[in-house]
Amino acid sequence: xxxxxxxxxxxxxxxxxxxxxxxxxxxxxxxxxxxxxxxxxxxxxxxxxxxxxxxxxxxxxxxxxxxxxxxxxxxxxxxxxxxxxxxxxxxxxxxxxxxxxxxxxxxxxxxxxxxxxxxxxxxxxxxxxxxxxxxxxxxxxxxxxxxxxxxxxxxxxxxxxxxxxxxxxxxxxxxxxxxxxxxxxxxxxxxxxxxxxxxxxxxxxxxxxxxxxxxxxxxxxxxxxxxxxxxxxxxxxxxxxxxxxxxxxxxxxxxxxxxxxxxxxxxxxxxxxxxxxxxxxxxxxxxxxxxxxxxxxxxxxxxxxxxxxxxxxxxxxxxxxxxxxxxxxxxxxxxxxxxxxxxxxxxxxxxxxxxxxxxxxxxxxxxxxxxxxxxxxxxxxxxxxxxxxxxxxxxxxxxxxxxxxxxxxxxxxxxxxxxxxxxxxxxxxxxxxxxxxxxxxxxxxxxxxxxxxxxxxxxxxx
Amino acid sequence: xxxxxxxxxxxxxxxxxxxxxxxxxxxxxxxxxxxxxxxxxxxxxxxxxxxxxxxxxxxxxxxxxxxxxxxxxxxxxxxxxxxxxxxxxxxxxxxxxxx
Numbered sequence: 051x052x053x054x055x056x057x058x059x060x061x062x063x064x065x066x067x068x069x070x071x072x073x074x075x076x077x078x079x080x081x082x083x084x085x086x087x088x089x090x091x092x093x094x095x096x097x098x099x100x101x102x103x104x105x106x107x108x109x110x111x112x113x114x115x116x117x118x119x120x121x122x123x124x125x126x127x128x129x130x131x132x133x134x135x136x137x138x139x140x141x142x143x144x145x146x147x148x149x150x151x152x153x154x155x156x157x158x159x160x161x162x163x164x165x166x167x168x169x170x171x172x173x174x175x176x177x178x179x180x181x182x183x184x185x186x187x188x189x190x191x192x193x194x195x196x197x198x199x200x201x202x203x204x205x206x207x208x209x210x211x212x213x214x215x216x217x218x219x220x221x222x223x224x225x226x227x228x229x230x231x232x233x234x235x236x237x238x239x240x241x242x243x244x245x246x247x248x249x250x251x252x253x254x255x256x257x258x259x260x261x262x263x264x265x266x267x268x269x270x271x272x273x274x275x276x277x278x279x280x281x282x283x284x285x286x287x288x289x290x291x292x293x294x295x296x297x298x299x300x301x302x303x304x305x306x307x308x309x310x311x312x313x314x315x316x317x318x319x320x321x322x323x324x325x326x327x328x329x330x331x332x333x334x335x336x337x338x339x340x341x342x343x344x345x346x347x348x349x350x351x352x353x354x355x356x357x358x359x360x361x362x363x364x365x366x367x368x369x370x371x372x373x374x375x376x377x378x379x380x381x382x383x384x385x386x387x388x389x390x391x392x393x394x395x396x397x398x399x400x401x402x403x404x405x406x407x408x409x410x411x412x413x414x415x416x417x418x419x420x421x422x423x424x425x426x427x428x429x430x431x432x433x434x435x436x437x438x439x440x441x442x443x444x445x446x447x448x449x450x451x452x453x454x455x456x457x458x459x460x461x462x463x464x465x466x467x468x469x470x471x472x473x474x475x476x477x478x479x480x481x482x483x484x485x486x487x488x489x490x491x492x493x494x495x496x497x498x499x500x501x502x503x504x505x506x507x508x509x510x511x512x
Numbered sequence: 513x514x515x516x517x518x519x520x521x522x523x524x525x526x527x528x529x530x531x532x533x534x535x536x537x538x539x540x541x542x543x544x545x546x547x548x549x550x551x552x553x554x555x556x557x558x559x560x561x562x563x564x565x566x567x568x569x570x571x572x573x574x575x576x577x578x579x580x581x582x583x584x585x586x587x588x589x590x591x592x593x594x595x596x597x598x599x600x601x602x603x604x605x606x607x608x609x610x611x
Contacts, residue, residue: 066609067608067609068608068611076607077607077608077609079609093607093609095607095609097607099606099607101607101609101610121609121610124606124607124609124610132557136556137556137557137558138555138556138557139555139556139557140555141555164555226552227552227554227555245551245552246552270549273548273549274548275548276548276551276552295548322521324521325520325521325524327521327524327525327527327528328528328531328532328538329524329527329528330524375520378520378523378524378527379523379526379527380527381524381527381528381531382527382528382530382531382534385531386531386534502608503609504609
């Protein structure tokens with residue numbers, strides 16, 4: 051049905067990136083993340099580059115729109131490498147970016163490729179010293195014998211310069227490919243997870259990390275599952291979860307033991323063995339796991355659905371939302387073209403405790419708004435309102451780019467007679483995948499990444 | 513969304529039948545170590561300098577066999593040459609998102 055999410059009406063705001071269809075591999079967006087205030091929006095790409103956008107200060111005269119996001123900083127985070135010892139090509143693709151909460155004037159983020167995590171400091175410089183005694187303004191040195199008087203150099207304003215510098219490099223701790231990083235609620239430690247192991251780091255210490263999960267079997271022939279995602283609990287600094295390629299989630303408590311190979315909780319939805327097919331395990335593989343802001347729930351994304359789990363209930367999810375169930379009859383071709391292995395992410399709306407006031411109602415009745423969002427094919431993305439149980443399908447496309455015009459909901463026709471404005475499953479473009487989406491932590495602003503473009507949508511403000 | 517015409521399990525099994533009809537040699541379970549091992553080995557590129565130098569020595573006067581149509585293949589029957597190895601990518605330009 052239409053109008054998912056307290057009747058939020060989504061409008062196009064901005065699109066970043068090249069218009070042309072010929073996409074260079076380096077331009078493929080691989081991660082999108084708002085910082086804790088929502089003022090900054092970071093993207094990482096396959097070329098190892100990070101681009102950070104900053105929201106403009108709200109213009110008091112333009113009350114009908116929120117500030118636009120403009121480029122703030124861009125830098126090369128990772129370079130391609132070749133491990134000669136292992137004959138391994140190490141991609142520079144940025145797998146994940148995670149922001150640290152802001153403690154001083156500078157901003158910090160962690161970015162990671164398959165093997166190395168880096169802590170980047172992004173700082174502003176808006177003044178520079180002038181009036182040196184021994185240097186000319188252009189930097190050339192003066193002949194000291196020509197100096198007859200002394201002056202004190204002073205700071206003068208200059209055009210804002212934003213500098214990114216790598217402050218820590220956390221390397222050589224992962225044999226397999228890093229899929230997740232997650233900053234702990236203590237803001238001092240973080241975890242990094244690869245296919246078989248999870249390591250715990252201190253943000254200040256680069257020459258040591260602690261292995262906290264190791265699922266590598268003694269005999270690799272016995273390998274049955276890999277780690278697909280991991281995240282720290284938002285409030286309990288001793289708790290984290292990791293998901294697997296078999297559709298399970300394990301919750302671990304670091305107080306229990308140094309090596310958390312034994313889970314505290316195991317979340318798994320029972321499956322009728324008679325329903326199993328060749329594809330069952332592949333499509334049950336969890337591609338993303340995200341805690342709710344309260345930490346009471348977590349959300350997982352598998353190939354066809356989004357599931358909400360109550361941490362107090364291990365034996366099944368409390369809610370399941372079908373993202374694109376019509377693909378179940380296409381699994382054969384999706385396996386052949388590898389799309390079945392696409393890793394979709396998911397996200398929660400900004401805040402569980404977000405209170406939406408309906409302006410027309412004088413006596414406000416606050417209620418919490420809980421919406422989850424995830425991507426699909428054909429540049430479609432989906433939102434599910436957990437309260438109203440309504441869902442919506444929207445499209446990220448340059449054809450819809452009139453600001454303040456509400457996006458038209460899309461509908462896929464699974465079978466039978468296609469209605470006007472519906473799109474048949476066979477017409478879907480499986481090369482147009484939305485894998486990465488992000489929701490502003492405080493406002494109804496979302497960032498949606500298509501292959502090489504970044505779309506920003508916001509709710510219609512009256 | 514429209515209700516699927518088949519119950520989910522039946523739809524999946526129909527797709528499985530299609531796949532097995534196309535690839536009769538396909539194993540019963542897609543999971544298992546072989547499948548996952550491929551995933552873990554992503555990025556592996558082999559160059560055997562011994563093979564390369566022996567081949568070069570034998571064919572001093574002849575043209576070295578160069579890459580076939582598949583330039584990405586550097587293992588197996590094909591003798592890799594330095595040109596075929598994954599090149600370190602040249603300096604990258606600024607992202608178009610920042611343009």
